[in-house]
Amino acid sequence: MKPAIVEGRLADIDGVRPGQVRIEDGVIVAVGPGLGKPDHLFGNGCLVFAGMGDVHVHARQDATGRDDYKETFATASAAALHGGVVHVADMPNNPAAPVDDATYAAKERLVAAQNLPVAFTLYAGVGPGTRPLERVVPYKAYMGPSVGDLYFRSLEELDATLASYRGRAVSFHCEDPVLLERYQSAPTHEARRPPECELSATRFALAMIEKYGLTGKLCHYSVGEGLPLIRDAKARGLPVTAEVTPHHVFFDTTMLTDANRPWMRMNPPLRGPADRAAMLEALRDGTADYLATDHAPHTVAEKERGMSGQPHLDTYGPFVTWLLAEQGFTPDRVAAVCSANPGAFVGPFRGEKVGRLLPGYVGSLTVLDLQRPTAVRREDLRTRCGWSPFEGVTFPGSVAAVFVRGRRMA
Numbered sequence: 001m002k003p004a005i006v007e008g009r010l011a012d013i014d015g016v017r018p019g020q021v022r023i024e025d026g027v028i029v030a031v032g033p034g035l036g037k038p039d040h041l042f043g044n045g046c047l048v049f050a051g052m053g054d055v056h057v058h059a060r061q062d063a064t065g066r067d068d069y070k071e072t073f074a075t076a077s078a079a080a081l082h083g084g085v086v087h088v089a090d091m092p093n094n095p096a097a098p099v100d101d102a103t104y105a106a107k108e109r110l111v112a113a114q115n116l117p118v119a120f121t122l123y124a125g126v127g128p129g130t131r132p133l134e135r136v137v138p139y140k141a142y143m144g145p146s147v148g149d150l151y152f153r154s155l156e157e158l159d160a161t162l163a164s165y166r167g168r169a170v171s172f173h174c175e176d177p178v179l180l181e182r183y184q185s186a187p188t189h190e191a192r193r194p195p196e197c198e199l200s201a202t203r204f205a206l207a208m209i210e211k212y213g214l215t216g217k218l219c220h221y222s223v224g225e226g227l228p229l230i231r232d233a234k235a236r237g238l239p240v241t242a243e244v245t246p247h248h249v250f251f252d253t254t255m256l257t258d259a260n261r262p263w264m265r266m267n268p269p270l271r272g273p274a275d276r277a278a279m280l281e282a283l284r285d286g287t288a289d290y291l292a293t294d295h296a297p298h299t300v301a302e303k304e305r306g307m308s309g310q311p312h313l314d315t316y317g318p319f320v321t322w323l324l325a326e327q328g329f330t331p332d333r334v335a336a337v338c339s340a341n342p343g344a345f346v347g348p349f350r351g352e353k354v355g356r357l358l359p360g361y362v363g364s365l366t367v368l369d370l371q372r373p374t375a376v377r378r379e380d381l382r383t384r385c386g387w388s389p390f391e392g393v394t395f396p397g398s399v400a401a402v403f404v405r406g407r408r409m410a
Contacts, residue, residue, distance in 0.1 A: 026405030051364030053342030084317030224278030321397025
């Protein structure tokens with residue numbers, strides 16, 4: 001592949017500066033002014049970021065290769081590129097869950113065989129009685145019921161299993177299974193999964209991270225009352241990070257109606273306005289480390305039957321322009337939560353440097369246009385589930401271009 005020079009306003013964790021990025025053989029080899037005649041030039045209305053990444057998606061295709069109706073790796077890849085995302089980390093709660101070396105390798109082969117432009121990092125599942133893989137991979141632990149069978153019925157059961165995972169990277173779905181059982185007869189989805197469940201599980205997850213020397217990540221965080229626990233853990237030097245989703249910073253319970261309630265169901269559920277504001281501030285002030293979608297591409301029929309989750313890959317980049325243009329986020333903060341931090345998470349598992357505009361890093365880029373709005377329409381979506389909670393919303397900007405290892409894809 002011939003070298004490529006991209007010129008524009010470069011946005012990284014150290015700020016914004018005009019300049020060029022030179023990419024050779026898929027890797028950034030130089031960043032600065034005067035590197036040569038640009039192959040791709042973006043004006044002042046655009047920002048050039050290192051390729052954005054989503055560390056929490058559910059592609060749904062499993063190691064059996066079945067793709068009868070759900071999202072496949074190919075359609076997830078298409079949706080990601082449409083949203084300006086160049087790498088994703090796929091969760092393990094498939095019918096054929098990757099929980100050991102053989103099942104993990106089978107899922108890995110399924111992804112590799114498709115030769116997709118978007119890079120997939122695969123989580124291995126932690127379930128009752130499972131053991132770590134021989135190689136270094138990220139793990140996911142579901143404390144309570146989720147899609148599939150990969151979850152625990154008590155915190156003691158999870159503690160006993162995690163003893164084998166000492167020193168590993170484990171991400172936690174923080175909902176206390178015992179408390180979930182207690183509230184299962186409540187009248188609404190939100191009441192059946194109240195903040196108390198997340199707070200209890202947060203305390204337990206932090207205790208497990210400390211007890212077993214884990215590198216921990218708290219997934220799709222939603223409760224403002226739990227943020228001081230995360231801040232305190234970080235202040236004590238505990239290696240813990242946290243995700244926040246688009247839905248938990250854009251929607252809250254005051255927006256629920258009888259008509260939209262099926263579409264606004266997810267785990268953990270929507271919280272109140274104060275929690276929504278707290279999640280937005282956590283993403284801004286560094287308490288939260290990733291804008292991660294929890295992309296859950298359930299079909300329209302499944303949502304009407306009460307399935308939890310929303311698709312967000314198609315709208316990732318436009319949503320980020322809402323953070324920049326309407327919520328006061330600085331480009332350097334966006335670069336942290338969308339590029340550098342996701343890159344730092346997946347880089348060790350991929351064996352390469354990801355997420356910065358620096359020599360030696362993967363030459364993938366996400367370019368956002370802050371002057372061209374995006375109206376979210378169902379017919380434009382690439383996800384196989386074919387719908388978005390943001391249908392009818394106009395975001396202030398759009399994805400201008402996506403480069404994967406120096407090659408312009410969109």
